[in-house]
Amino acid sequence: MASPQDGTAKQPRHAEPPKGSAAVRHRLVTWLPSVCCLVAAALIGLTVILPVWALDLYAPQYPEGPITLYAYAYKLEEQYEDVRGEIFELKILNNLLGGRFPEQPVELSILPFVLGMVALLSVSAACIPGRRALLLKAALLLALLTMLAGSAGLQWRLYTFGHHRDPGAALREIPAFTVPLVGASSFANWKTVSRFEIGAYMFGLATGLLGLAFWFERRSRRVP
């Protein structure tokens, strides 16, 4: 092994660990993208098991608090008082309203798969340094697309629910309405507040980390 003081021997690039601040920078540049990718993959894992969106429904005859609809990547849940589980009360209420909503929305079968793809791409980017830039580009693109398509799809569902209602519904005179993706609205006797939930924030953070990894990866190319 050649001594570091021996300036005569021609060393291959990076075979010699740099010292001081250069060493720190070097370590950051090599490890950070991988760490970012792995953390992002873990966060995407959390996205799948945590709710991504919620809708609080308030009405005078529910003085004890709102009925909350939770959207997960793969299922819908309802919370009323201390009971959380399958959609129950909202189905009963929809008997009056006749809002159109499929029993098993197709996006809830696709979304976990797509999220899995993003996670897989992130893990691959962490493990295959040679293809990292390409893999990261793909992961980022898919993640941003998922965000965009997911939000647009949900807003479309909310629109069709309020607009294409069963013409034979008990309360068919209620004017068409759209519950917004985020924010407050009202229809019939209901006041609603919709918001992104922790899962969405996790996914946002994961996407940010992928972006950061991509940025580090680009920088590492420039580091001599």
Next chain:
Amino acid sequence: MVWQRSLTWLVGGVIFGLALPFLMAQVQQEQSPAEEIYVGPFELDTYYMFSSGGPSGGIFVIGLPSGRLFMDLPVFEPRAAYSYAGVGSKEREVLEKTGGLWGDTHHPRLSHTQWDADGRWLYIQDKASTRVAKIDLRTFRTALIKNVPNGQSAHGLSVVDDAQGNTKYVCVNIEYEAPVPPKAGLPGGYSDKPVPPIGAKVPDDWLSAVTCLDAESLEPVFTVPSDYGNFDIQDSTPDGQWVLSTIYNIERGSNIDEMIKADEDAVQFLHIPTAEKALKEGTFTVVNGVKTLDPQAIPGLVTLQPAARSPHGIHCQHLTDQPGVNTYCAAAGKLAPVVNIYDVRGPQPKLVARPEVCLGPLHVQYDGRGNAYVSCFIDSQIAVFNVERAVQFPTDPKQYLIDKIDVHYNVGHLSTVKNYSVPTGDWLVSQNKLTKGLPGFLPTGPMEPEVQELIDIRGISAQGKGKMRLVYQFPTPPEPHESDFIEAKKLAPLVQSKYKKPHDPDETPVTESKVVRSAPTKVHVYLTTVRSRYGLDEVRVKQGDEVTLTLTNIERVRDITHGFALQEYGIHAALDPGDTRTFRFIADKPGVYWFYCTWFCSALHMEMRGRLIVEPRT
């Protein structure tokens, strides 16, 4: 001069301005009665009063000070609206088996934890069919009904606390003398010996008794029968050591002429620790399955003290600042114008004073600061006296009598708030027997509504001074006897809003609506209810089928009750969210019978129906 006049106005203004707060304070002190009892929208009452209903067979749940009636809680009689003991129900079977579809309730008592009402159980007796019920205050439904064996007429009732102040026994007075053991097969349990004619004494083996039941199971723990006379009202001492019963008809007569001859009747003091010791030592006989203690054979088990005359109410004083501590108990003289006061602090209770109070004293209640309130039936008044002073100067009414107030009319029971646990000393309710066209009350035919009168007793001081004040009158269905109380803030959070499990632990909730035939003439129908549909729109059975119908309300939202009324079969259910009920009937009439929801459940309530088709058997 202008400046002088200005100065006068200025000085006058300043003085008036300074005096204004004092003037306002003076005005505010004179609060109107309306303000004191007004409970505004969204406000809780201060107390809930559980007032027994006499022959209404249940309990009235009334808020104080507002006097608002919250619930006419059925116990010993069916009530369709609450789906209690309806046709084909298990509850009805219990009622029929234990005596009948009505009751005569007199003495409600709340269970205690550390000497205070805990809002868990409410006990009530039925004088008519000699039974006791336990009501679960989480759901306000009757949890248990049991006959008290070996006797006729369960009248006085009290709860007995252990050394930690937690309710251990529910004791009842078995009032009417009957042969013990009862002779099976003879009407009314009469013995095979010839019954002596009216005018002769009742036979020696016809006994009255004090029977103590386990507070959880209502199974008899022990009974102490005797031939002393008729046990009337009952109370226990705050420390749970003594159970006191007034005794009238010490003469053992069979009709009124013989029953009121003696000048002295008695109060029986039953010593609970001695009874428990006898049970442990085995000095009892088992009669008809009940451990029976003989007061003649067990020294110290009972102590009799004289009481004038045909006494009615017996009530012990609880002190607000010393829960569980004994002081005095008092028996109202009824036919004698006196109150018999017993000192229960020592090892042996003894009569210490007999102050004259009024005509027809029926019951005594306390304010927790040393004063006793007496209902005077004949005088139609409530009298208040200071207990210590009455003991010190029993012959000088000026020393002990504090105040008297007119009530309308003929007060029976009176109830001070939390008299039986930790008295609060603020309100007294006069539960009057007669209304007699009282102005302000709609005379609902010859049977008039009963009146309860709210009396402010905050003005009666611990020093034995002050005035009572009548502030409110409110009607109650017939016929309020006495009451027990709990703070609204304490009880309200303990009450369930939904059934997590069915009220009846033997019921299994229906998850799938279906019709299952288990035998050629046996059908089990399982139905769920949810807004606004029954689990099946149509149910088919065959004529003559023995139908078991189990209903589950699968609603999760509080207060969404669904009904089930079946035409021409008399079946009615009302199910609260999460509850399951089973009904049995014979489908003997062929035809089509609609069933429908009786509790307005949603905008689609009228559409909530289905039909039972009873196919004729060929």
